[in-house]
Amino acid sequence: MIGQESEVVHDLDVPARKKAAAEESATARRRPFLQRSRRKREALAGTARRAPRVVIVERVLLHYREAVYQRLRALLRQDGIELQLLIGEGTPDEKKKRDEARLDWPIRLPTRYFLNYRACWLPFPEYARDADMVIVGHENKMLYNLWLMFFARPRRLAFWGHGRNMQSQRPNGLRERFKRWTINKVDWWFAYTDSSADLVRGAGFPRARITVVDNAIDTRELARLCAEVTDADRRRLRAGIGFGAGPIGIYVGSLYREKRLEFLLDAACRLRARIPDFQFIVVGAGPDQALIEEAAARHAWFHYAGPLQGRRKAEMLVLADVMLNPGLVGLGILDSFVGGAPMFTTDCGLHSPEISYMETGKNGVMTANDIDAYVDAIARALTDPETLAELQRGALDSAARYTVENMAHRLRDGIVACLGTCFDAIRG
Numbered sequence: 212m213i214g215q216e217s218e219v220v221h222d223l224d225v226p227a228r229k230k231a232a233a234e235e236s237a238t239a240r241r242r243p244f245l246q247r248s249r250r251k252r253e254a255l256a257g258t259a260r261r262a263p264r265v266v267i268v269e270r271v272l273l274h275y276r277e278a279v280y281q282r283l284r285a286l287l288r289q290d291g292i293e294l295q296l297l298i299g300e301g302t303p304d305e306k307k308k309r310d311e312a313r314l315d316w317p318i319r320l321p322t323r324y325f326l327n328y329r330a331c332w333l334p335f336p337e338y339a340r341d342a343d344m345v346i347v348g349h350e351n352k353m354l355y356n357l358w359l360m361f362f363a364r365p366r367r368l369a370f371w372g373h374g375r376n377m378q379s380q381r382p383n384g385l386r387e388r389f390k391r392w393t394i395n396k397v398d399w400w401f402a403y404t405d406s407s408a409d410l411v412r413g414a415g416f417p418r419a420r421i422t423v424v425d426n427a428i429d430t431r432e433l434a435r436l437c438a439e440v441t442d443a444d445r446r447r448l449r450a451g452i453g454f455g456a457g458p459i460g461i462y463v464g465s466l467y468r469e470k471r472l473e474f475l476l477d478a479a480c481r482l483r484a485r486i487p488d489f490q491f492i493v494v495g496a497g498p499d500q501a502l503i504e505e506a507a508a509r510h511a512w513f514h515y516a517g518p519l520q521g522r523r524k525a526e527m528l529v530l531a532d533v534m535l536n537p538g539l540v541g542l543g544i545l546d547s548f549v550g551g552a553p554m555f556t557t558d559c560g561l562h563s564p565e566i567s568y569m570e571t572g573k574n575g576v577m578t579a580n581d582i583d584a585y586v587d588a589i590a591r592a593l594t595d596p597e598t599l600a601e602l603q604r605g606a607l608d609s610a611a612r613y614t615v616e617n618m619a620h621r622l623r624d625g626i627v628a629c630l631g632t633c634f635d636a637i638r639g
Contacts, residue, residue: 262291263292265630266342266346269296278429279615280314283622286623297320298318331352331353344369347370349393369397373407403423403565407423408423423621426565426618433524434610444529449530458486459492459532460479462492462495471538472538477582490512492515493513525550533553537555540554540562548568548574548609551606552606553602553605553606555585555592556577570609572602573601574605574608
């Protein structure tokens with residue numbers, strides 16, 4: 212009987228066990244959903260508590276960017292915003308230049324190149340995933356940009372750059388057309404200069420979501436060194452290179468084809484013919500420096516100083532009345548401003564966006580791409596003290612605007628504006 216009773220009880224438990232099993236199965240099916248919901252609530256709660264995080268990615272971080280990122284990091288910290296700077300590795304040729312930054316706080320990422328270094332894979336999913344904003348360079352070669360634009364979109368995605376390749380030999384080629392197409396695939400733009408902003412707006416990107424950063428390098432030390440050069444120093448320096456009391460022109464920069472050195476040498480010789488005491492200095496080095504060395508060997512009024520930095524560069528800048536560069540003009544225009552030597556260039560079609568810093572007749576002069584027009588403009592300035600003084604004052608005034616301090620503040624303002632109401636909600 213005992214065995215029979217046990218058997219009956221066992222049979223009566225079957226429905227209960229089935230019900231319990233069904234409830235457990237239903238709970239198991241709901242568990243992933245409940246876990247996801249809990250994680251989502253926790254993430255939202257964490258978002259409300261944590262500081263906004265902004266990620267900036269540089270394929271290669273060069274030394275002249277150190278100061279602006281240090282300042283930007285401090286400004287964002289004051290606003291309660293965390294900055295993460297991610298940096299990759301340059302190509303073998305880029306590494307040979309030894310001009311990379313030495314900051315210890317950026318996060319270094321493994322970098323892979325393909326197609327003879329024309330394409331770069333620099334992924335950073337773990338940093339982009341929960342970032343409030345990601346800023347990347349507008350470069351066709353950066354393959355991970357495509358992933359961010361179309362597959363793993365961060366909360367806010369921004370480009371910074373020029374809007375196009377300013378030195379492209381095929382401005383309507385496939386690469387440039389693709390570059391223009393991607394302009395509108397982000398939430399915000401950090402344009403290097405006003406001319407860069409014009410290019411971005413011209414592609415249909417809203418004006419209200421463009422920040423012009425006024426791309427700059429750290430010129431504070433050079434400005435200080437220039438200010439320390441005295442009149443006695445100038446007289447000593449002139450005598451040291453065999454120069455008399457006449458006007459001095461200077462070229463400062465790398466020596467390669469796009470700088471149009473043959474045009475430069477022709478202009479210098481024509482100026483000497485028109486102004487008998489005109490003298491010329493070249494500072495820099497590069498693959499075409501043999502042209503400069505030969506000219507310096509032929510003419511006593513022509514001094515080749517080689518590549519200079521620090522005080523020696525400042526001394527040469529301060530000696531000069533004007534700066535000559537008929538070819539490609541980029542950030543070197545800032546040397547012109549800091550040294551108070553207004554730059555003269557041509558409308559040659561080779562310039563980087565920083566050429567927009569030049570205001571012809573105020574802080575420099577751009578002439579037609581013609582040797583006679585170029586020489587005429589320089590000669591007029593050198594023989595008219597009032598015109599020259601006005602241009603020199605304009606150059607020095609511009610030096611006060613195009614600084615890393617100004618650039619960092621503009622970057623900060625654009626970041627806060629892009630974060631917008633999201634930023635206000637997080638801070639509130």
